[in-house]
Amino acid sequence: MTDVTLxxxxxxxxxxxxMLALFEKGVAFDSHYLDLLNFDQHRPDYLAVNPLGTIPAxxxxxxxxxxxxxxxxxxxxxxxxxxxxxxDPVDQWRTRWWMKFLDQWLAPSFSMIGWxxxxxxxxxQKDPAELEAAIDRIPMPERRTxxxxxxxxxxxxxxxxxxxxxxxxxxxxxxxxxxxREWLASDSYGLADINGFNLAYxxxxxxxQLCNDELTPNIMRWxxxxxxxxxxxxxxxxxxxxxxRRISLLESEPA
Amino acid sequence: xxxxxxxxxxNGPSFTVLAAAFEKGVDLDRRPIDLVAGDRHSTALPHPIxxxxxxxxxxxxxxxxxxxxxxxxxLACYLDExxxxxxxxxxxxxxxxxxxxxxxxxxxxxxxxxxxxxxxxAPPPAVPTGIASADLAARWxxxxxxxxxATQLADSRNKIVQAVEKIEAQxxxxxxxxxxxxxxxxxxxxxxxxxxxxxxxxxxxxxxRIDAWEARLRARPAVVQALGLATVPEPExxxxxxxxxxxxx
Numbered sequence: 001m002t003d004v005t006l007x008x009x010x011x012x013x014x015x016x017x018x019m020l021a022l023f024e025k026g027v028a029f030d031s032h033y034l035d036l037l038n039f040d041q042h043r044p045d046y047l048a049v050n051p052l053g054t055i056p057a058x059x060x061x062x063x064x065x066x067x068x069x070x071x072x073x074x075x076x077x078x079x080x081x082x083x084x085x086x087x088d089p090v091d092q093w094r095t096r097w098w099m100k101f102l103d104q105w106l107a108p109s110f111s112m113i114g115w116x117x118x119x120x121x122x123x124x125q126k127d128p129a130e131l132e133a134a135i136d137r138i139p140m141p142e143r144r145t146x147x148x149x150x151x152x153x154x155x156x157x158x159x160x161x162x163x164x165x166x167x168x169x170x171x172x173x174x175x176x177x178x179x180x181r182e183w184l185a186s187d188s189y190g191l192a193d194i195n196g197f198n199l200a201y202x203x204x205x206x207x208x209q210l211c212n213d214e215l216t217p218n219i220m221r222w223x224x225x226x227x228x229x230x231x232x233x234x235x236x237x238x239x240x241x242x243x244x245r246r247i248s249l250l251e252s253e254p255a
Numbered sequence: 256x257x258x259x260x261x262x263x264x265x266n267g268p269s270f271t272v273l274a275a276a277f278e279k280g281v282d283l284d285r286r287p288i289d290l291v292a293g294d295r296h297s298t299a300l301p302h303p304i305x306x307x308x309x310x311x312x313x314x315x316x317x318x319x320x321x322x323x324x325x326x327x328x329x330l331a332c333y334l335d336e337x338x339x340x341x342x343x344x345x346x347x348x349x350x351x352x353x354x355x356x357x358x359x360x361x362x363x364x365x366x367x368x369x370x371x372x373x374x375x376x377a378p379p380p381a382v383p384t385g386i387a388s389a390d391l392a393a394r395w396x397x398x399x400x401x402x403x404x405a406t407q408l409a410d411s412r413n414k415i416v417q418a419v420e421k422i423e424a425q426x427x428x429x430x431x432x433x434x435x436x437x438x439x440x441x442x443x444x445x446x447x448x449x450x451x452x453x454x455x456x457x458x459x460x461x462x463x464r465i466d467a468w469e470a471r472l473r474a475r476p477a478v479v480q481a482l483g484l485a486t487v488p489e490p491e492x493x494x495x496x497x498x499x500x501x502x503x504x
Contacts, residue, residue: 078348097324100326165389173304
């Protein structure tokens with residue numbers, strides 16, 4: 001028996017962050033899979049858990065937690081297992097700096113591209129009336145706007161160009177940071193790596209001209225090292241779609 | 256410990272870090288700079304990624320042992336770790352999650368709104384040279400030219416009204432501080448809202464709890480010290496360029 005339940009979609013982006021942190025800590029949890037593309041996250045039974053309808057959410061006994069990066073810090077502090085936040089205060093600061101940079105600057109650019117090429121087309125085949133009803137159930141106005149844009153393919157060329165510019169720069173920043181130290185924020189594997197991996201694991205596939213063994217050897221080394229961890233394998237085994245299966249590209253040897 | 260803090264007027268992120276340092280009794284070598292004039296981009300400061308690409312925009316920079324650190328809430332966490340004063344974060348993991356999630360809301364929703372409104376009310380005079388981040392430079396240009404998007408400004412006003420309502424609700428059980436005990440959440444919330452009273456007065460017409468909370472905050476010795484570093488009569492009216500408004504809307 002466990003008193004932890006995680007409500008999540010694929011091991012990818014925000015859902016994958018607390019999933020992988022729980023696996024690394026060795027915390028048993030009930031996995032409650034929500035199909036984002038079927039709008040499970042806006043149905044009444046989930047809104048009863050998280051009224052905002054955002055994924056992921058975690059319950060620990062009677063406690064309810066949202067915000068994937070903040071959940072990761074909680075998981076690290078509330079449970080036994082290896083420490084995922086470095087001990088040194090400067091490394092702690094760097095861990096949080098990178099997580100914020102990824103969450104607020106780089107991830108939204110990746111997700112704009114991802115929603116444009118994957119999420120939008122995936123849900124667009126549904127009945128328009130059903131789609132509109134599903135969007136009307138979304139509690140947060142910001143999310144309603146985002147879903148409408150994704151479904152209608154309404155991201156402007158300027159927005160997409162800006163996202164691609166940031167993706168290119170962000171890959172460069174990651175390569176630079178991983179050239180300075182073994183892991184993203186410190187000399188030990190930790191929360192910043194878990195956060196970053198969830199954003200970056202498929203980059204060699206989605207951005208092959210920017211992220212490869214020749215141009216970004218440090219990113220490739222880092223991705224392969226995280227992929228080799230048993231917790232990562234166990235976590236990605238919970239994926240149900242081709243999105244999560246993209247991780248298999250990390251089985252390739254360095255060129 | 257020794258460290259150098261480059262900071263602006265005690266408003267926004269500079270306020271949070273200055274007040275946190277005083278709360279924790281951390282003795283920093285304080286070096287005031289003019290953030291509105293773009294001093295942060297001068298060659299007198301180091302320019303690693305963490306300075307040039309800080310999400311916070313024109314926030315303070317703290318130098319410790321050759322490492323240049325930015326982003327006020329995380330600097331305050333650092334000061335909490337190394338300082339000797341009473342804790343400014345809850346010890347319980349769930350309470351700490353609540354504080355971090357609260358601060359995340361302020362960083363992501365309230366701060367961009369407040370900075371946009373502050374910049375629109377008091378535009379900076381010129382775009383400084385040497386800005387490494389193209390998106391930060393674009394925010395500067397927009398502010399200097401007074402070309403803020405009307406829809407974004409209206410939405411920003413809403414965000415401030417909602418933030419005041421959220422604080423009122425949080426204080427409804429009679430608590431003195433947002434997380435129960437005093438914490439970084441109080442500093443960070445005040446940092447971005449203090450200057451909103453004259454700009455969005457309608458948000459504060461029925462906010463007795465936030466009024467009392469602000470009075471308690473202003474009475475704290477560390478806050479008095481931080482605000483005492485102002486070199487202008489109304490530091491809360493001084494706005495450097497802040498964080499970006501969420502590109503997803």
